[in-house]
Amino acid sequence: MTPDCTTRRPNDAHHRDAGLLPAALDLAAAGVPVLPLRAGKTPFGNCPACRDSVCGDRPNMRAAGPCTCPAPCHGWAAATTDPHVLTSPPWIAAWRQAVAVAYHPGGAGVTVVDLDDAAAMQWAREALPATRTVRTTRGEHWIYAGTMRSANAVRPGVDVKSLMQYARWLGPGTGVMARLSTSVVASLRKEETTPARGQVVSSLPARATWDRTVATGCRHTERYVRTGLERGLAMVRARTESGAGSQAFGVARFLAAQHTPCPGPCGLDAIGEEITAAAVSVGVPEAYARRAVTNGLETAMGRVA
Known part of the structure; x- marks a missing residue:
């Protein structure tokens, strides 16, 4: 990523006065994939052909698919450095309604630590090495060279x-960009303690359950899987004071490992939903619970980068 973006866009009078597009073209020329944001500072919604992922999603998404939609669909996954795409009719229509420029940090080779308030900034000053910083409306973006898994509410x-996230472009920032070291990653993955009962910050409206209909390729009996799962759920629910997130990770990893010899599918997504619901029931924030369970499942299956 070259946040100073001194490389200039093509000399095109039509696009020079097109609001946010000139800044987007400057960023793209510097190798930073960009996309427009609509009112509310969110990506534009998917077109009818891409709505609800009926298109199969784009090749760079978690569930890689064949989508080559010419519109800025799929949020961060549509971010591009191609000036022909950025100035194509579907994108021009979006730029005319856009309120901000966003970029894909991972595509630019960086990680943005988004600090939303004074307490978060104080934590960063104590826990993370100094790096390039960008002021935001409520706090700061700390930008590190290197990429990692995106995660909300760490x-x-x-x-x-x-x-797998986008960040709003708010300028090049100040300071020297540090490398994303193992110590930084470890600090960002450190678990919060389980909130006390009565302070649950999220809940799941309905719990998906595992059964044979979602595990047609599993070599285990339904009784074997359900018995192991219920024991694991009980272990998570027992962590009412702290550690439920870590317990959920461990249970997900252990249970998924039992299925590595299976031809699949084994319904691991449904198992993960049940573990997530158990963690949320004892106060773990839903975003954190989902992240811990996903990491546990993927570690067991050998898919963690």
Whole structure:
């Protein structure tokens, strides 16, 4: 990523006066994938052909698919450095309604630690090495060279935006960009304690359950899977004071490991939903619970980058 973006866009009078597009073209020329944001500072909604992922999603998304939609669909996954795409009719229509420029940190080779308030910034000053910083409306973006998994709410007021997230472009910032070291990653993955009962910050409206209909390729009996799952759920629910997130990670990893010899599918997503619901029931924030369970499942299956 070259945040100073001194490389100039093509000399095109039509696009020079097109609001946010000139800044987007400057960023793209510097190798930073960009996309427009609409009112509310969110990506534009998917077109009818991409709505609800009926298109199969784009090749760079978690569930890689064949979508080559010419519109800025799929949020961060549509971010591009191609000036022909950025100035194509579907994108021009979006730029005319846009209120801000966003970029894909992972595509630019960086990780943005989004600090939303004074407490989060104080934590960063104590826990993270100094790096390039950008002022935001409520706090700061700390930008590190290197990429990692994106995650919201890694701790109060702290989001990590990298491989599968977008960040609003607010200028090049100040300071020297530090490398994303193992110590930084470890600090960002540190677990919060389980909130006390009565302070649950999220809940799941309905719990998906595992059964044979979602596990047609599993070599285990339904009784074997349900018995192991119920024991694991009980272990998570027993962590009423602290550690439920870590317990959910461990249970997900252990249970998923039992299915590595299976031809699949084994319904691990449904198992993950049940573990997530158990963690949320004892006060773990839903975003954190989902992240812990996903990491546990993917560690067991050997899919963690």
